[in-house]
Amino acid sequence: MIKKFIQLYWFEKSDKTQEHRTFKKSYARFSKHGFSGMTNRLEKDYIRIEEDVIIKSHLEKNYSKLKTRFLFILLFLFAFTYTMFLKTELYESKTVVMVRDLSSSSPTASLGLTILGAGSSSQLQDSMVVQEYLQSLDMFLLLDKEFKLIKHYKSDKLDFIERLASDATMEEALAFYQKRLVIHYDETSGLLHLFYTHTNPQKAQEILQFMISRVEHALNEFNRKKAKKQLRFIEIEHDKNKKKMDESSTVLENYQNEHLLLDPSSKAASSSSIIANLESTLTQKRIEYKTKSNYLNANNYELVALKTEIKETERSLANAKRDLTGKSKNRLNKVLFEYEKLKMQAEFDIEIYKNALVQLETLKLDVLKEAKTLSVVSKPNLPDGYSYPNKPKTFITLIIAMLLIYGIFSMLSAIIRDHKE
Structure with a gap:
């Protein structure tokens, strides 16, 4: 009925009288005869359009365009509402650390190793070990025990799209955690940049502090296990x-x-x-x-x-x-x-x-000795504002994407219609 009502409106608009009688007549008929009476009389008025094939084809084409535009407007409004008002605001805490090897006997020896490339290679290896450990299931389980991360990921503190499903597996929870944790290694300086996002800025800072405290112990434990294996062989x-x-x-x-x-x-x-x-x-x-x-x-x-x-x-x-x-x-x-x-x-x-x-x-x-140490170059900060989502950037990107998709869709629809005709 809505389709017929709109097409009658367009038909009367294109008429010579330029009078839009459909609204007035429909309201009067609804008041006098009720909804069924209004519908029956609307059907009789619509017969005039069906008798004229050219007008009907033109109105059908316009109605198809209207539906497409309406669909894209709805999608845009949904995406806009979700991004601006519903999407969870995440606070990012960051820190910078460096893995140092205390087994070097002297600064001169350390400098010589660096020139030969051995020192940087060892530091790169240690940094990659730290990165893998931070992203591992062992670290995630420690964090979950301390901060109840899985419970948080499934809670309503996250929006309905962002949050983890209630029946999510451990692998899915680990992947969710790894998405929140960003690690970047700078090969030039040997610095390891750590970023973690959370809905609570205080928790984001505490989680990074906990990671730093655990990773140094894990790194030395790893080296001790390696040394014990070598010790058994040497014995x-x-x-x-x-x-x-x-x-x-x-x-x-x-x-x-x-x-x-x-x-x-x-x-x-x-x-x-x-x-x-x-x-x-x-x-x-x-x-x-x-x-x-x-x-x-x-x-x-x-x-x-x-x-x-x-x-x-x-x-x-x-x-x-x-x-x-x-x-x-x-x-x-x-x-x-x-x-x-x-x-x-x-x-x-x-x-x-x-x-x-x-x-x-x-x-x-x-x-016996602690061969590795994790030097904190920059302590985990307490974020004073959310980092994600970047609403202005997201809004502009959303408009550009919608216009681009709408243009492509309209062009394809026009090509298909021309091909049919």
Whole structure:
């Protein structure tokens, strides 16, 4: 009936008389005959429009446009009313923190690590650990226990669109919490910016303060667990290295006892010195023998004695060389090489054991100490005004979006109508 009433109004408006009799007649008919009588007579007046196909088509087109405009106006009014009057106002508290590593031995060492990129890489890793922990289910459960977040998310303090459903799952509640928490890491400065929104400004500040107090403990606990795992591994390696060191030392000791030598290298040096002396003596005796044989008889006692001394010296020299580099199993050079090999193995095992011992003691300290700290650069603030929604910006965006959508819809409708005609 509304459609017919509007079309009759337009029809009379386009008439030559320009008189809008529909309202007057309908009111008079309603007063005299009631609603049914008014409806029956409105149907009779509408027959005039149906008889004229051109006018009816024109009125139908106008009515279709009116419905479209009315629909968009309703949508705009709903969005405007929700944004300006119904949407929950959220207060944002923010803080800036920095993860610092206290294990750096000195500022110079820390500067060197930063230049090489190791320091910034460690800081980035720690900051990412903090970010993941803040967004984790563990942190959300701690906050829910302290501040009843799930109950708040489902309460009427949030508008009917924003609030969490009463039968929402834990995953949905966690996603809702993560949407309220914004974390931004600045790689240039190494600062971690934290933002949290809540309907109560005091609660927003308290929640950020609670996060900061918990995250430092969690970060150190994470590092302690990591150090404990490394400690267990190093303890096993320490025991293995100690056993190898004891075994190699025992082998070296048994080898020394077997050959009755404390250090074969000193005996080798002594043997080399003896050989050198014997060679020098032999050379002198040969020269002396050759010189005296020029003026003495070959059977002379002095020449015979020199010849005997030369032979004895040659025999002693041959024995000394045979003991040092001969084919005997107990020759000195073989004993020396085997000894040096066992000695090097023992020294190598000792060095490995010493390194394992240093690592073991270092990790024992790492398990006990607080290696990481969370420095608060800017404390969580108490917001004095809501941050969301940004009503002026939302209003302008809403108008532009509605006009854009309406223009596109109208253009498509016109194309479809032209195609049908």
